[in-house]
Amino acid sequence: MGQIERLAEEHSDVTRRYFLQLGTAGIAALSVSRLWGRERERESQTHPLLAEALSKLEYLTREGNFVSAGRGKPPPYKLPLEKRREVGLVRETWQLEVLPDPESDSKVDRPLSKALGTALNFDGLMELAETHGVRFMSVMSCTNGKAPFGMGLWEGVPLRKVVWLANPTANVRRVFYYGYHNDDPKQRFQSSLPIGRVLEDPPGEHPVILCYKLNNKWLTAKRGGPVRMLVPDAYGNKSVKWLQRIMLTNNYQANDTYALWNNDTVSHIKTCARFIHTPEKIKARQPVPITGVAQVGMSGLSKVQYWLHRQDEPLAKDDPYFNKAEWKDADILPPPDHWGGGLADGKLPPIPRQFDTTSGKPHRWPIPNTIVHWASLLTAVRPGRYDLRCRTIDANGVAQPMPRPFRKSGNNTIQRVRVVVEK
Numbered sequence: 001m002g003q004i005e006r007l008a009e010e011h012s013d014v015t016r017r018y019f020l021q022l023g024t025a026g027i028a029a030l031s032v033s034r035l036w037g038r039e040r041e042r043e044s045q046t047h048p049l050l051a052e053a054l055s056k057l058e059y060l061t062r063e064g065n066f067v068s069a070g071r072g073k074p075p076p077y078k079l080p081l082e083k084r085r086e087v088g089l090v091r092e093t094w095q096l097e098v099l100p101d102p103e104s105d106s107k108v109d110r111p112l113s114k115a116l117g118t119a120l121n122f123d124g125l126m127e128l129a130e131t132h133g134v135r136f137m138s139v140m141s142c143t144n145g146k147a148p149f150g151m152g153l154w155e156g157v158p159l160r161k162v163v164w165l166a167n168p169t170a171n172v173r174r175v176f177y178y179g180y181h182n183d184d185p186k187q188r189f190q191s192s193l194p195i196g197r198v199l200e201d202p203p204g205e206h207p208v209i210l211c212y213k214l215n216n217k218w219l220t221a222k223r224g225g226p227v228r229m230l231v232p233d234a235y236g237n238k239s240v241k242w243l244q245r246i247m248l249t250n251n252y253q254a255n256d257t258y259a260l261w262n263n264d265t266v267s268h269i270k271t272c273a274r275f276i277h278t279p280e281k282i283k284a285r286q287p288v289p290i291t292g293v294a295q296v297g298m299s300g301l302s303k304v305q306y307w308l309h310r311q312d313e314p315l316a317k318d319d320p321y322f323n324k325a326e327w328k329d330a331d332i333l334p335p336p337d338h339w340g341g342g343l344a345d346g347k348l349p350p351i352p353r354q355f356d357t358t359s360g361k362p363h364r365w366p367i368p369n370t371i372v373h374w375a376s377l378l379t380a381v382r383p384g385r386y387d388l389r390c391r392t393i394d395a396n397g398v399a400q401p402m403p404r405p406f407r408k409s410g411n412n413t414i415q416r417v418r419v420v421v422e423k
């Protein structure tokens with residue numbers, strides 16, 4: 001399944017509810033059934049997969065629908081079960097080391113080490129989880145991805161709990177961490193964080209966790225199980241899968257594999273909009289639904305907008321981000337009743353960090369570092385060829401792709417699709 005089809009599958013029910021409401025409110029001249037009839041028809045012509053998936057609501061992404069990035073020959077999750085058992089990639093044999101960096105002068109009094117027999121095993125992690133386990137929703141997004149890889153409900157133990165088990169006492173400025181990659185340094189994928197980010201969370205932010213569950217199920221091998229790092233405010237490259245070793249270092253510099261590949265690995269998640277359903281052809285003066293998803297980054301989200309521009313009309317000069325264009329506001333869709341993601345009945349387990357425990361309503365909507373669905377009705381008066389674009393305005397009032405337009409800190413270019421308007 002392609003990225004867009006997958007997102008559409010997750011998104012069809014929320015948007016359907018939206019168009020139903022529009023219909024009952026009498027806003028649209030068209031009847032609801034005709035609107036959806038049209039949508040369905042077009043979908044079944046262009047995306048057979050969509051028609052089939054129309055009945056499913058999925059705000060959360062099912063594990064198997066995540067887009068996967070993972071280096072290694074083979075990537076560790078493709079190793080036979082026996083081999084995974086042998087190298088500590090199943091819960092029964094998994095071990096985590098927390099060691100002082102041998103190339104540094106970090107003081108660590110109680111290293112968690114395989115050689116010393118003091119490494120943390122899965123039972124030890126579960127013991128910590130009983131009192132310290134946390135759960136939160138957070139989007140998995142690749143710096144270089146066109147759209148989010150998946151929307152997850154993650155569960156884990158704050159990394160700092162395990163760091164403190166090792167009793168570091170001095171000379172620690174950074175945490176290096178590594179996933180299993182066939183014991184081949186050339187295949188290694190590593191990342192790092194300043195120790196401050198690990199030990200303390202900015203207001204409203206979640207801890208960096210040693211993650212063992214996604215959508216209330218054990219983390220699969222494909223998603224990085226038995227345990228991966230999950231850094232809620234960062235792009236995916238900080239969330240190292242198949243985690244087995246942590247190094248506390250006095251080195252103050254990043255050693256991230258992803259940085260060596262010319263990426264800005266310090267960048268926080270950006271706010272940006274993407275289309276899901278847009279028509280290729282529409283009839284003049286007849287409203288058609290358009291829908292999409294927005295990634296809600298560090299600076300929040302205040303609006304999603306779209307702009308229909310005739311291709312034969314000139315674009316404003318010196319306006320690379322189309323700030324002078326006539327953008328229209330789309331509707332940001334409310335929290336769904338069914339959260340999808342393979343949760344039983346689509347019901348969320350308690351998530352006190354993000355949801356009120358009695359009412360079940362989110363403390364904030366949209367939730368930072370997640371996604372939100374959006375929709376609107378598009379109408380064009382004059383026949384012709386058009387470019388349709390969408391963008392976000394963040395909670396500071398800044399329009400995409402600002403305030404951080406550089407591609408290598410996260411793809412947030414303004415998306416464009418073509419639409420033909422017929423008589």
Ligand SMILES: Nc1nc2c(c(=O)[nH]1)N[C@H]1C(S)=C(S)[C@@H](COP(=O)(O)O)O[C@H]1N2
Pocket residue numbers: 066067068069070071072140141142143149150179180189222223224235236237238239240241242258
């Ligand atoms: N061990 C390991 N972890 C990794 C990677 C990798 O190649 N190896 N890729 C990273 C990158 S670049 C991204 S975007 C995310 C993707 O996570 P996902 O496969 O769960 O969607 O995993 C990260 N963790």
Ligand SMILES: [Mo]
Pocket residue numbers: 069141142143144236237
């Ligand atoms: Mo990535």
